[in-house]
Structures are given as structure tokens and as C-alpha cells.
Amino acid sequence: MFSNVNHSKRVRFVLFILISVISFIIIYWLWPKYDRLPVLDTVQPFQMESVHDDKYDLNNDKVKLISFFYTNCPDVCPLTMVDFKELQFNFKKEEIFGKDVELVAITLDPEHDSKQVLTEYAKSFEADPKGWKWLRGTKAETKQIANRFQMQYQRLDDNFFSHSITMYLVDSKNQIRAIYDMANTKKPIDKESIMKDIDYLVKSE
Template sequence: MLKNKSYIGISFIILIFGIYAIPKIVERIQDNDIVKGDRLDQVGGTTRRDDKLVKIGPAPNFELVNQDNIKVSNETYKGKVYVLEFFFTTCPSICPKMNLSMLDIEKSFFGNPKFGLVSITIDPSHDTPEVLKSHAKLLGVKSSNWNFLTGDREYIYNLANKGFNLYVGENNKIKGGFEHSGLFALIDKNGNIRCRKDNFGNPILYYDGLDKKGVRDIQQDINILLKE
């Protein structure tokens, strides 16, 4: 009799466990989450969804002139999240793709006073404020928080190469005469360079402005920073 009661008790416990646990297991399988956990996330090198964006350090200070011949500096963007790139208007290769990516980002956050964009030319002898204004008009730029900047060549090259560690240089052997990366820098409201981690938990530093995934990633991370 006691044995029968024990079996009934055990069976009841198993039944309750099944009612509670099985739907959870099914849900995790559907979400592809069944093998994820703290240890496995570290071993497998996957980025945890609750990881905060990495703070790389303060973005370098800058002061240049925009397409309206007005001085613009990092202080102009204080309290704003912004994306910064280096480009030039006559670029025959990657710049048009970067411009399209920046336009996509502009469209996603258009009208938000806490967001802005910065495009700094690496060909300042050609890209005067007047040229930059025409270029912005040609692109169809609408945001008043998107500044196209020009200034002293040596100052700009030091800002890119030593300040942001984003390579720019002259090369007469390639079409267009200049070379640079297609990367975007993401800066938070406090002037810090921020980024997400890669699949191995390492900071990516900058975002690929030539890749749809890179643009999608930076848009997601802009949203995160705007809420901070």
C-alpha cells in the first residue's frame, strides 16, 4: 500500500514537471536557443545579446568648416549620437556606396535632434565648401545635422590616421588619386567612440559602410545609444 502511494506521488511530481518544463523546452528549440548558456556562449564565441556596446575611448577633437562655410567641431555634436566618415567627392570607387549607406542612416533617424552625421573630405584642395554643398544637394541630403567638412589637408590627415586610426592617403597609381577605408565611426552623446563585439567577443572598433550588415548593425547600435 505504501509502495503504491509512493509510485502515485512520484508520478504526480513527474506530471507537474512535464507540464511546466516541456513547453519551455519546445520554445527554446523553436528559438534555436536550446544549447545556449553562459559557458557555451563563452566557448562558442557567440556575442551575448545583453552585452553593452564597448567604449573604445574619447573621439579626437576636431574643428573644420562645413558646406555653408560655418565652423563645426566635436562640440557641435555634444549631447548627440553621430556617425563619422572620411571620403572625397570625386571618388570613383567606394565613396558612392558609402554615401548611399549614410543616406540610409540619415533616413532612419531623420528629424531626431539627438542624432547627426559627419563626412570629412580627404581632398580639401578640391572639396571646398561650395563643392561640398553641391555634393550634398546632389545626394539629396535633408538633415540639418549632416555636416560635410573641409579644411587644412595635414590637419585632416592627422585626424584620420592618428586620431581615429582610419587610414587615408594619396596614391597617384590608383583611380581617383586617394585611398581610404570604407569604415564608419560611431560616437555617443558623451563623445566616446562606441562599437559592438564580433562573434568572438572582440570589439569591432568601426562599422563597414560598404556592407548591408554593417549598416544594419550600426543602425541598431545607434538606437541603443540614443536610449542611454
């Protein structure tokens, strides 16, 4: 009698385990899969003057890391460009620089940041124009494009601006897939996370 009871318990236990495993598999495959880099927004395509290539078109089927800056910026902008320089090196090492991925720097101060000023500024960071684009537009164009990224900025005086410190990871379909903080004196940009996110986008597109 006891033997039959124990056998029955073992059978029920085994059936419980099997049903649990099967249920887990069904839930795993049918549960909605969420992208680790969800679409945050879509940027309307634009063209801007590029100091090295005449015109830059956002519609170029590449992944971009976009940062707004200005050359008179005393802190976050130059610190961020130093980190961009290291990212440029890493992208070249991965053989994706210029081919699959671009760094894009858009000046907020086109009145001061002429083509010549930006060219010299780019040289100071050893920027390779093959995959590191430096852009400028008119004041109206700059404002319009900044608004597309919900980028906030305001001139404080003749030389300085107050501006958001957000960078944008944009995929080949012009969709914002991640945002990051620019560098500051206490913390560089999170290059490791950015590299992982860009690698993910390049391989999934």
C-alpha cells in the same frame, strides 16, 4: 521504510532545485554587466570647417556616424553616401535626425574638395544640413583628425586616394562605440545594425 526514503529523496531534490534557482539569481545580479556597445576608444574633440554651418564642433552632445571620403572616390564613398541618404530618411522618421543624431562626412582631399565642390556633392545625395554635416580642413588638420580615429589614407596620384573603409559610431561623450565597413559594389552598409546601435545609444544616454 521505502516511503520515508522516497520522501527524503523528494525533499533533497526540492532543496537542490531551490538552491540552484537562488544561486542562479545571485550570480545573475552580481555578475558584471557588459555594455553591448563597449567603449573602443575616445576621440579628442576637434573643430572643422562645415560647408553649411561655417564651424562644426564635435563637442555637441549628439550621437554621430562618421565617415571619411573624398568626392573623386569612384566606388565605396558614393555607395556609402547613398546608404547615408537612406539613414537620413530613417532618422527623420524616428524624429532623431539633427536633434539626437548626426551623419558626419569628412573629406580626405581638402585641396580638391572646396566648399563649393562639397556643397554640390552634398546636394547630389539630397543631404539635409540640419543633421548631415560635410567637413573639410587643411591637409594638416585632416591628417591630425584622421589619426585620432586611426584612419589610414594615402594619395596615389592627383585624383585618387587609398584609404581605410571604416566608419565610426561616436556617442555624445566622443567615445567610439562601434565600427562598421563602408559600402561596396556587392554589399551596402549594415543599416539595420546601425539603426539598432544608434537607437540603443540615444535611449541610454
